Each structure stands twice: as structure tokens, then as C-alpha cells.
Amino acid sequence: MTKPHLRDLTKSELESLILSWKVPRYRADQILQWIYQKNAMAVEDMQNLPHELHALLNQKTDLNRLTLISMMQSANGESIKFLTKTPDGHLCETVLITQQKRRTVCISTQLGCRIRCIFCASGKGKFGRNLTAGEMMEQISMVSSKVKAPITNVVFMGMGEPLDNYDQTMKALEILQAKWGFALSARRITVSTSGITPKILSFVKTTGGRVRLSVSLHSAINETRSYLVPINKKYGLAELTRTLDAVHQKLKRDITFEYTLIEGVNDSMQQAEQTAKLSSRLKAKVNIIPYNPIREMDFKTPSPERIKAFQSILEKRGIRVMVRQTAGRDIDAACGQLRLKRD
Ligand code: SF4
Numbered sequence: 001m002t003k004p005h006l007r008d009l010t011k012s013e014l015e016s017l018i019l020s021w022k023v024p025r026y027r028a029d030q031i032l033q034w035i036y037q038k039n040a041m042a043v044e045d046m047q048n049l050p051h052e053l054h055a056l057l058n059q060k061t062d063l064n065r066l067t068l069i070s071m072m073q074s075a076n077g078e079s080i081k082f083l084t085k086t087p088d089g090h091l092c093e094t095v096l097i098t099q100q101k102r103r104t105v106c107i108s109t110q111l112g113c114r115i116r117c118i119f120c121a122s123g124k125g126k127f128g129r130n131l132t133a134g135e136m137m138e139q140i141s142m143v144s145s146k147v148k149a150p151i152t153n154v155v156f157m158g159m160g161e162p163l164d165n166y167d168q169t170m171k172a173l174e175i176l177q178a179k180w181g182f183a184l185s186a187r188r189i190t191v192s193t194s195g196i197t198p199k200i201l202s203f204v205k206t207t208g209g210r211v212r213l214s215v216s217l218h219s220a221i222n223e224t225r226s227y228l229v230p231i232n233k234k235y236g237l238a239e240l241t242r243t244l245d246a247v248h249q250k251l252k253r254d255i256t257f258e259y260t261l262i263e264g265v266n267d268s269m270q271q272a273e274q275t276a277k278l279s280s281r282l283k284a285k286v287n288i289i290p291y292n293p294i295r296e297m298d299f300k301t302p303s304p305e306r307i308k309a310f311q312s313i314l315e316k317r318g319i320r321v322m323v324r325q326t327a328g329r330d331i332d333a334a335c336g337q338l339r340l341k342r343d
């Protein structure tokens with residue numbers, strides 16, 4: 001039987017585990033403090049635990065499962081991409097983006113992605129597997145320990161569709177926010193989705209609407225969206241809109257749309273008008289991400305004038321819009337560039 005990953009366990013699960021070893025319950029608090037508040041990366045670092053407990057933890061559990069293979073920093077120093085390997089031989093990518101005092105870790109939730117958006121490197125290879133909540137937590141601790149600084153924000157926007165790995169994503173959110181865990185405010189956490197509508201409502205309800213939701217829109221025209229984000233064929237724009245209407249009206253939560261702008265595909269003025277209409281109805285904010293080239297596709301990034309024109313149409317309709325600087329483009333760490341395989 002494989003050993004449990006310590007970072008997969010909630011407080012009550014860890015208490016049950018150590019009680020089964022006849023170790024007092026209060027030791028669970030100490031272990032969790034070492035993991036999440038003091039960022040211990042080895043059991044031996046947990047100084048106020050007896051040696052016998054160190055031995056038990058090493059023998060019966062894993063504290064870490066990811067092996068760091070490489071770290072690559074972008075030319076402007078803003079992003080670092082961490083490539084790690086799982087014990088079963090998959091590659092996992094995590095990105096740190098530093099902007100002023102904000103240190104945001106972009107974590108992967110799956111090894112590969114089943115959604116297979118046409119412009120995205122993560123969806124190109126063979127799907128590996130879901131990551132566990134502990135493997136998601138480990139990405140954050142590993143980054144924090146490497147840069148020797150606390151993490152201020154977490155975005156679930158790396159490889160994978162978080163809501164396609166729903167239970168583990170929800171557990172990760174619990175650990176991230178728990179007082180015994182990372183104790184991170186929900187406002188500092190964003191989960192991105194390609195639009196798995198049945199899961200969106202339960203996600204918003206379970207998180208009390210506090211965790212930010214970001215929807216990868218990429219087109220407000222059904223045909224174009226189905227081409228770019230194939231899951232749109234199953235959960236089309238009409239259904240997505242109804243779901244987001246409910247999120248916005250019943251739960252009074254704001255939504256952010258991510259819009260990867262690709263020359264000649266979704267950057268026309270008609271596309272901008274439709275995006276403005278939908279965003280206005282849902283009072284959504286729009287992040288425009290100029291397309292980041294990947295080697296498998298010959299899509300192009302629109303010219304700065306074209307990006308500006310698209311942005312202006314939205315602004316004229318009163319939409320809050322931001323053109324996102326493509327952090328990490330030179331190290332393939334920007335949105336849609338994370339991939340499963342190195343070659
Ligand atoms: S953009 Fe997101 S949902 Fe789409 S294939 Fe890439 S990782 Fe998956």
C-alpha cells in the first residue's frame with residue numbers, strides 16, 4: 001500500500017492517523033504548523049517533535065512527492081517556471097509571478113488536460129492523471145522554500161481544468177484557507193475554468209462565493225468558442241450564460257472572463273461587440289491575453305493596434321478590461337504554454 005501524503009490530509013484526517021499510532025492529538029497541530037506556517041520541507045526540520053515521531057512520519061508517510069528538475073527565470077525576472085517530476089514519472093509545471101509585493105503561484109491541477117483547447121500546449125499531449133490536493137499544496141510550499149519568501153496569492157491556472165478534478169481542487173481550497181493550513185484569504189485565491197457548468201454552481205456555493213472565479217471565455221460567439229474550447233460543444237454559451245447569470249444574481253459574485261486574443265480567429269470587431277454584450281449582462285471584468293505562440297499551432301498574436309481596437313470597443317460599452325502582460329512568455333510559462341513534455 002502506498003504511504004499517505006502528509007499534505008493530502010486535513011487536520012481531522014491527520015489526527016486520526018497519528019492517534020492510530022498512539023501519538024497524542026496535539027502533535028497534529030504542531031506538524032501542521034511546521035508544514036504550512038513554517039514551510040518545513042523535511043520531517044527532521046520539525047524541531048519540537050520527538051525523534052520517535054520523526055521516524056514514524058518518515059516511515060509511514062510522505063512529506064514530499066515532487067522532485068524539482070529545473071527552474072527557469074524570465075528575462076525580466078518577473079516569472080520563474082518550476083518543472084517537477086512525480087514519483088510515477090509525470091512532469092508537472094508551476095509558475096511564480098512576482099509583481100511588487102505580490103507573489104502569485106500558478107499551480108497545476110492535472111498532469112495534462114482533457115479539455116484540449118486548440119491554442120493551449122497543456123491539452124496537446126496524452127492526459128496523465130489528476131493531481132491530489134497534497135500535490136497541489138506541495139507546489140506552493142516548494143516554490144516558497146526555493147525563493148525563501150511567503151506566497152501571497154494562488155491561482156489555479158496551470159496545467160489542467162480544476163473543475164475536472166473537482167474533489168481534489170475543493171480539498172486543496174480547504175487546506176489553503178484553513179487556519180491550520182496556509183490560512184490564505186479567499187480573496188487571494190482564483191480558480192479558473194473552461195466552463196464545466198454543472199460544477200460551477202456547486203463550486204461557488206461550496207466556497208460561499210468567496211474564492212474568485214475566472215472563466216476562460218475566448219469568444220462570445222458559439223461557433224468560434226466551440227472551435228477554441230471544445231467543451232463548449234457540450235456546455236454551450238447559452239448554458240454557460242445561464243449558469244453565470246445565477247452566480248452573479250443569486251450569489252452576488254463578480255466574474256472575470258479570460259480572453260486569449262488570436263489574430264484572425266477571435267479578434268474581430270464583431271467578436272468584441274458580442275463579448276461586450278455578454279460581459280455587460282453579467283457585469284463581468286475582461287482580461288485580454290494576447291496569444292502566446294506555441295510550437296504546435298501557427299496562430300499569431302494580434303498587432304498592438306488590433307489589441308487596442310478590441311479593448312476600446314469593450315471600454316466604450318463600460319466594461320472593465322485589462323490587457324494582461326504576458327508574464328513568462330520567453331520561458332513558456334505564460335497562459336496556455338505549460339506543457340506536459342519537454343523536447
Ligand atoms: S486552456 Fe486550460 S482548460 Fe484549456 S486545454 Fe489548456 S489547461 Fe486545459
